[in-house]
Amino acid sequence: MAWKALDRTESPFDKDAPPVLSEAIREKIRSFFPRYETKRAALLPALHVVQDALGHVSHKAMAEIAEVLEIPPAAVLDTLTFYTHFWNHEKGSKVIVACRSLSCQLTGAEKVLDAIKGELGIDEHGTTEDGMYSLITEECLAACDHGPCVLINEKLHKCVRPEDVAKLLKDPKNSEIEPPRSDLFDGPRGAAAAASEGVGKTSDIQEMRES
Secondary structure, X not given: OOOOOOOOOOOOOOOOOOOXXXXXXXXXXXXXXXXXXOHHXXXXXXXXXXXXXXXXXXXXXXXXXXXXXXXXXXXXXXXXXXXXXXXXXXXXXXXXXXXXXXXXXXXXXXXXXXXXXXXXXXXXXXXXXXXXXXXXXXXXXXXXHHOOOEEEOOEEEOOOOHHHHHHHHHOOOOOOOOOOOOHHHHOOOOXXXXXXXXXXXXXXXXXXXXX
C-alpha cells in the first residue's frame, strides 16, 4: 500500500483567488467581539456563521476567519477538526446524523443506519449525487430513552425503525423545526436595543465582573 505524501510547504488553496467571506459575514463575526475579552474567543461563533452562510468551511475560509480574529490559521483548523459539526468540504443541504450510542444500538440503530445507507446509496460521510443528503454518525444525540434516534439538520426523530426510513427521507419537512432559533446566534444588537427590551448587557465582561 502506498501512502500519499502531502507537501506542507504548499498552500491548500489558491491565495490569489477572490475572498470567500463577504463583508457581511465578516461584520457578523465582528459583532461577537464585545462578548469576549479576546477576538480568539469568538472562533466557535465565527465557524458557525461561516458554515451557516456557505455550507462548509473551506481552507481559504479558515485563513480568512483567522485574519478577522487575528490568530494563526492553524488555530482555526485545530478547532474545526475537533468538532464533527463542522465540515471542511461540501456537504448535502440536509445532514443526517445517526446515533451510535449503546442505548440506540440495543434498540436497533445498526439496522436503521443500514437502511439509510441502502436508501440513499451512500456510506458514512458520503453525499448523495443530487447534493440533498450527507450521512454521519455520532456517539450520542441525548435522547437515549427514545432510541434509535436520527437527527436531520436540527430536527430529532425518535424511535426510528428500519421500515420508517424510506418515508422519513422522502418527507420534505423532515428537517423543519418549530422553535425559532435564539437570536443569540445573530450577535448582539447593541446596548440601546437591549436596554429598550429591558435586557441587561450580559455579554459585557466588565459588567458581569462588577455584578
